[in-house]
Amino acid sequence: MKFLTTNFVKCSVKSCDSTTDSFPLGYDNCKLVQTEQEFKPDFILSILERLDWNALIQVAKDLGNESLPPVKPEGELLQNEDLLKDLHTLLIETTIIEGEMICNNCKHVYYIKNSIPNFLLPPHLA
Amino acid sequence: MKDYIVFLAQQHPAFRYAELETLADLHNIKVDLSSHDETIPFIIVQLENDEIAKKWLQRAVLAKGIYELWGVGSTEQQLHEDVKRRSSKKFPLYKNVTFKFDIIGYQGGKSNAEKIKMIENFSYVEFEGKIRMKNPEETFTVLEHYIPPSDHEAAKTPFKYYFGRQIELTQRTNGILEKYDLKKRRYIGTTTFEAELSLISCNLAQVDTGKIMYDPFAGTGSFLVAGSAFGALTVGSDIDGRMIRGKGNNTIKANFDQYGTSTLFMDVLTMDFTHNAFRKNMVIDTIVCDPPYGIREGLKVLGARNPERFVGKEDVEIDGKKAYLLKDYIPTKKPYELDSLLYDLLQFSSERLPIGGRLAFWMPTANDEYVPTLIPQHKNLELKYHLVQEFNKWSRRLLVYINRGGDFNGEDNRAATSLPEFRKKYFKVSQYK
Numbered sequence: 001m002k003f004l005t006t007n008f009v010k011c012s013v014k015s016c017d018s019t020t021d022s023f024p025l026g027y028d029n030c031k032l033v034q035t036e037q038e039f040k041p042d043f044i045l046s047i048l049e050r051l052d053w054n055a056l057i058q059v060a061k062d063l064g065n066e067s068l069p070p071v072k073p074e075g076e077l078l079q080n081e082d083l084l085k086d087l088h089t090l091l092i093e094t095t096i097i098e099g100e101m102i103c104n105n106c107k108h109v110y111y112i113k114n115s116i117p118n119f120l121l122p123p124h125l126a
Numbered sequence: 127m128k129d130y131i132v133f134l135a136q137q138h139p140a141f142r143y144a145e146l147e148t149l150a151d152l153h154n155i156k157v158d159l160s161s162h163d164e165t166i167p168f169i170i171v172q173l174e175n176d177e178i179a180k181k182w183l184q185r186a187v188l189a190k191g192i193y194e195l196w197g198v199g200s201t202e203q204q205l206h207e208d209v210k211r212r213s214s215k216k217f218p219l220y221k222n223v224t225f226k227f228d229i230i231g232y233q234g235g236k237s238n239a240e241k242i243k244m245i246e247n248f249s250y251v252e253f254e255g256k257i258r259m260k261n262p263e264e265t266f267t268v269l270e271h272y273i274p275p276s277d278h279e280a281a282k283t284p285f286k287y288y289f290g291r292q293i294e295l296t297q298r299t300n301g302i303l304e305k306y307d308l309k310k311r312r313y314i315g316t317t318t319f320e321a322e323l324s325l326i327s328c329n330l331a332q333v334d335t336g337k338i339m340y341d342p343f344a345g346t347g348s349f350l351v352a353g354s355a356f357g358a359l360t361v362g363s364d365i366d367g368r369m370i371r372g373k374g375n376n377t378i379k380a381n382f383d384q385y386g387t388s389t390l391f392m393d394v395l396t397m398d399f400t401h402n403a404f405r406k407n408m409v410i411d412t413i414v415c416d417p418p419y420g421i422r423e424g425l426k427v428l429g430a431r432n433p434e435r436f437v438g439k440e441d442v443e444i445d446g447k448k449a450y451l452l453k454d455y456i457p458t459k460k461p462y463e464l465d466s467l468l469y470d471l472l473q474f475s476s477e478r479l480p481i482g483g484r485l486a487f488w489m490p491t492a493n494d495e496y497v498p499t500l501i502p503q504h505k506n507l508e509l510k511y512h513l514v515q516e517f518n519k520w521s522r523r524l525l526v527y528i529n530r531g532g533d534f535n536g537e538d539n540r541a542a543t544s545l546p547e548f549r550k551k552y553f554k555v556s557q558y559k
Contacts, residue, residue, distance in 0.1 A: 001393050001395075002392060002393055004392060004393075005361070005392055005393045005395075008361075008404055008405055008408045009395070009403045009404060009405070010403055010404070010405045011403070012397065012398075012401045012402065012403040013401075014401065017406070023405050037388060037389045038389055040389065042336075043336075043359075043389065046336040047359070050338070050408070050409055052405075052407075092389060108451070109451045111453050113453070114371065115379075116367065116370065116371060116393075116394060116395065116396055117393070117395050117396065118367065118395075118396040118397075119363075119395055119396065119397040119398075119401070119403040120365070120367075120396060120397065120398060120401075120428060120457045121398075121401055121428050121457055122439075122440060122450035122455065122457050122458075123428070123429055123430040123433065123436045123439070123457070123458055124436070124439070124440040124450075125450075126398075126401060126427075126428035126429045126457070
């Protein structure tokens with residue numbers, strides 16, 4: 001699962017939809033791998049618009065990265081290629097191959113196995 | 127405005143008009159397609175300039191090329207007269223360019239000797255530039271439309287000739303179908319959708335660069351790779367983890383690597399679409415899918431078929447840990463109604479797509495007895511196209527919807543389709559063999 005995807009997934013339990021604690025999920029025991037991908041600045045810029053920056057900071061922190069700027073870069077900062085490259089490395093090149101995702105509301109645990117996250121639920125939560 | 131001639135593909139002619147119209151809409155191009163005829167692989171249109179013509183058809187799957195029209199005729203002589211009459215002012219513009227001539231026949235053709243003779247008859251254009259068979263600056267093309275008198279006889283002479291200056295050859299002509307051919311794809315499965323119609327589906331859904339495309343029934347990722355061919359960032363999910371996992375090196379990711387589009391592959395998630403984990407405010411620009419019709423396997427969602435059997439199961443512990451929180455826990459699934467699933471898909475699309483965003487999905491129907499097929503509709507979604515692909519005993523249709531938002535007040539129905547019947551008829555017999 002790419003780091004990028006952590007910015008889009010919440011707990012799949014329906015009763016957690018009404019709380020803000022179900023997004024982002026908490027990340028634990030994660031094994032990360034870097035895979036080289038072609039850097040396209042325009043592509044990163046188009047993704048940037050869609051990101052929830054606070055969630056990005058929170059998940060990065062879970063995974064041991066505290067170097068992100070505190071607010072979403074905008075204006076002239078977007079011309080800074082080093083910053084875009086860093087985001088590319090984090091969002092596109094960083095993959096969680098094994099790990100646990102925990103809902104901060106209901107505490108349900110989801111697993112990432114062989115890079116694929118599993119959001120299926122037991123019957124009492126479905 | 128100038129006249130252009132579009133050379134169309136004669137595959138899936140029922141889908142052609144929709145593709146031409148959708149690509150024009152995608153690029154805000156106004157074009158009158160009212161003369162389109164499904165039986166004829168040519169259409170003459172008026173467009174402002176060459177740039178617009180290029181942009182319009184570059185990614186078309188059901189068109190082969192677009193040409194600035196220099197003349198039309200039912201005989202060679204008529205063709206030349208028409209070219210001289212309407213285009214002689216253009217001849218000097220190309221006096222010194224490198225060029226070549228092409229002669230392309232539809233349902234017929236000429237021998238090389240005949241072609242050379244025909245090209246010589248164009249000497250009145252008085253081009254003096256070098257002839258280059260490879261990468262000329264301009265290509266001038268004669269398009270010949272033959273109509274064979276019967277299935278077993280070839281037509282001797284064309285029914286119509288068109289002559290024009292080549293503006294753009296489409297992705298089809300440039301080999302996109304060969305590139306995405308399933309025979310050459312690393313990872314495919316029994317539900318993998320064919321290349322041509324998956325690419326057409328993505329065109330009709332206006333999948334594009336800078337957009338996010340989602341397939342909630344991703345399977346082996348057929349629509350995801352097709353979506354990335356048109357530049358979208360793609361993400362998929364499937365309740366069946368086996369399909370999206372693949373085997374060994376044969377995975378969805380390997381397919382993206384094969385096509386050189388791996389940056390456009392976000393992820394595939396094991397997930398029940400009806401228990402969706404995407405945050406509510408994530409913008410999904412377009413949705414393309416082939417929902418599971420329970421043809422090979424019954425339609426399933428999360429939950430217990432017999433809830434009484436699962437009472438108290440949530441308290442079962444293994445080695446001091448709740449069983450349902452273990453890494454290898456496999457959740458149970460229950461059957462689900464197709465009508466409900468399709469309506470869930472429409473509802474989800476109405477919530478997640480931006481206004482103007484499109485949903486495209488496939489739906490099979492039985493042919494041989496009269497069962498009116500109800501198309502599911504949602505009050506916020508305009509049903510833009512329903513296009514039918516006929517097979518011997520069944521057909522399937524591609525439904526394309528556009529999100530028009532809460533003020534649209536369109537028709538709203540949960541379709542009672544003939545799908546359960548369909549399944550019984552065509553698949554039950556073989557089950558017991």
